[in-house]
Amino acid sequence: MKVTTIIHPRYVETDQMGVIHHSIYPIWYEVGRVQFCDVMGYPFSKIEKDLSLAVLKVTSVYKAPARFGDQLVLTTQIKSYSKVKIEFEYEIINQEGLIINYGTTEHCWLNNNFKPVNIAKINPTLYNLITKATLE
Amino acid sequence: MKVTTIIHPRYVETDQMGVIHHSIYPIWYEVGRVQFCDVMGYPFSKIEKDLSLAVLKVTSVYKAPARFGDQLVLTTQIKSYSKVKIEFEYEIINQEGLIINYGTTEHCWLNNNFKPVNIAKINPTLYNLITKATLE
Amino acid sequence: MKVTTIIHPRYVETDQMGVIHHSIYPIWYEVGRVQFCDVMGYPFSKIEKDLSLAVLKVTSVYKAPARFGDQLVLTTQIKSYSKVKIEFEYEIINQEGLIINYGTTEHCWLNNNFKPVNIAKINPTLYNLITKATLE
Amino acid sequence: MKVTTIIHPRYVETDQMGVIHHSIYPIWYEVGRVQFCDVMGYPFSKIEKDLSLAVLKVTSVYKAPARFGDQLVLTTQIKSYSKVKIEFEYEIINQEGLIINYGTTEHCWLNNNFKPVNIAKINPTLYNLITKATLE
Numbered sequence: 001m002k003v004t005t006i007i008h009p010r011y012v013e014t015d016q017m018g019v020i021h022h023s024i025y026p027i028w029y030e031v032g033r034v035q036f037c038d039v040m041g042y043p044f045s046k047i048e049k050d051l052s053l054a055v056l057k058v059t060s061v062y063k064a065p066a067r068f069g070d071q072l073v074l075t076t077q078i079k080s081y082s083k084v085k086i087e088f089e090y091e092i093i094n095q096e097g098l099i100i101n102y103g104t105t106e107h108c109w110l111n112n113n114f115k116p117v118n119i120a121k122i123n124p125t126l127y128n129l130i131t132k133a134t135l136e
Numbered sequence: 137m138k139v140t141t142i143i144h145p146r147y148v149e150t151d152q153m154g155v156i157h158h159s160i161y162p163i164w165y166e167v168g169r170v171q172f173c174d175v176m177g178y179p180f181s182k183i184e185k186d187l188s189l190a191v192l193k194v195t196s197v198y199k200a201p202a203r204f205g206d207q208l209v210l211t212t213q214i215k216s217y218s219k220v221k222i223e224f225e226y227e228i229i230n231q232e233g234l235i236i237n238y239g240t241t242e243h244c245w246l247n248n249n250f251k252p253v254n255i256a257k258i259n260p261t262l263y264n265l266i267t268k269a270t271l272e
Numbered sequence: 273m274k275v276t277t278i279i280h281p282r283y284v285e286t287d288q289m290g291v292i293h294h295s296i297y298p299i300w301y302e303v304g305r306v307q308f309c310d311v312m313g314y315p316f317s318k319i320e321k322d323l324s325l326a327v328l329k330v331t332s333v334y335k336a337p338a339r340f341g342d343q344l345v346l347t348t349q350i351k352s353y354s355k356v357k358i359e360f361e362y363e364i365i366n367q368e369g370l371i372i373n374y375g376t377t378e379h380c381w382l383n384n385n386f387k388p389v390n391i392a393k394i395n396p397t398l399y400n401l402i403t404k405a406t407l408e
Numbered sequence: 409m410k411v412t413t414i415i416h417p418r419y420v421e422t423d424q425m426g427v428i429h430h431s432i433y434p435i436w437y438e439v440g441r442v443q444f445c446d447v448m449g450y451p452f453s454k455i456e457k458d459l460s461l462a463v464l465k466v467t468s469v470y471k472a473p474a475r476f477g478d479q480l481v482l483t484t485q486i487k488s489y490s491k492v493k494i495e496f497e498y499e500i501i502n503q504e505g506l507i508i509n510y511g512t513t514e515h516c517w518l519n520n521n522f523k524p525v526n527i528a529k530i531n532p533t534l535y536n537l538i539t540k541a542t543l544e
Binding site: 012014016017021068 | 147148150151153154155157159204
Binding site: 016017022023024026027030048052054055056057058059060061062065114 | 424425430431432434435438456460462463464465466467468469470473522
């Protein structure tokens with residue numbers, strides 16, 4: 001399953017180089033990830049009742065700048081998953097069809113005491129939705 | 137009591153106008169407010185054990201731009217206080233001695249259930265420190 | 273003319289109090305202001321060809337917290353204007369119909385040398401659109 | 409050459425998980441990078457007179473959370489460089505001596521028309537400082 005999110009860069013996200021600052025892209029990835037979980041049928045508000053999706057690693061590759069006034073399409077999908085981890089991948093395309101950025105985020109599942117958990121055991125419903133969203 | 141904080145604007149805080157974005161100043165006010173509480177002898181980490189200092193109002197007046205590379209001096213002091221509220225005022229001066237911005241933040245004290253509380257009753261130590269910091 | 277903008281608070285915009293940080297609201301105001309100019313028929317990208325809309329003052333009043341997962345409606349309108357200045361006002365309502373925040377931003381028009389200009393003279397088209405958008 | 413920067417996490421940088429949001433670390437890397445260039449003898453303000461240091465890639469690995477109230481030490485150094493590119497690496501240690509995060513940023517040199525340039529040709533002084541800073 002691929003989930004697409006329209007991104008309108010905000011003025012505040014520009015920097016004095018006249019482009020969107022590189023630190024903004026992981027924020028957009030998060031917006032895409034949140035929407036992915038909504039579409040998957042298990043929104044963040046539900047996840048955060050007894051779990052956290054902690055970030056282990058972020059990578060982001062910048063091919064061309066984004067600018068204020070652009071309309072971007074962010075695509076989010078699951079790259080891989082296990083009972084304890086999940087990795088998302090992202091791609092951002094601008095209004096000219098150019099891939100301007102892509103990246104990944106790796107996460108582990110934590111309980112409310114910040115301990116890693118096996119969600120296949122603790123939350124099989126969520127685990128099955130992830131499996132389904134990855135295969136589709 | 138006036139507490140001064142040196143601010144080095146961050147590159148990410150610039151926008152495509154080539155100046156520091158106006159939304160950053162309330163963040164700097166918060167940095168000043170946190171340092172004020174440290175100097176007053178009651179750091180935020182201690183406040184947040186059983187209280188929150190919720191924001192009721194922010195005002196910020198912009199007289200001249202700040203730029204990346206500037207070295208700014210932020211001055212923080214208490215403007216007024218009561219048993220349930222506190223108001224801070226701020227002034228930012230650049231390396232040329234120019235006042236570039238000033239503003240205020242109004243707050244009320246909340247307990248952990250987000251209910252307003254009388255800190256003169258609930259935490260007289262903190263209330264006395266505020267009284268002292270205002271008179272000094 | 274009133275322009276409404278749907279705001280979905282971002283996860284990154286929360287703080288450890290569990291609510292949206294107060295510094296985010298001026299950013300949302302800007303998103304509303306940008307959309308206002310789009311609807312008015314004079315987008316920011318066109319404004320910024322030879323002008324800047326510098327911020328002189330921001331006020332923001334917080335009545336109730338916003339949270340991640342909320343769906344907010346931001347209303348933006350012109351409060352007052354002259355040949356050299358413009359003031360916008362904003363109101364944010366949550367999904368329960370509660371006004372959680374309102375505020376204002378005051379601006380002046382600058383040319384590319386950061387000098388104040390009379391837009392009724394320099395750009396009568398823009399000035400007329402502002403007049404129209406205020407009366408409607 | 410290794411340059412160390414003290415980081416006091418800001419309240420605004422926390423999220424509702426009670427920790428510093430993962431998108432903040434690339435901002436801290438930039439603070440370290442700016443200080444590195446200052447120490448190297450070629451500050452960003454000088455670089456940006458005729459060059460830009462565009463970001464090509466960011467990676468960030470999160471080993472343990474940072475919290476408001478922590479005092480962090482960020483170490484910045486050059487990992488590799490050529491006539492057209494430069495890669496920095498970063499490490500963040502908390503007050504308990506724990507490495508909580510490390511990462512890299514890759515950059516290329518652009519002129520004011522956003523075209524890649526060979527700085528060994530265009531700016532040998534800067535290139536020599538980079539060489540020296542890498543060897544030291």
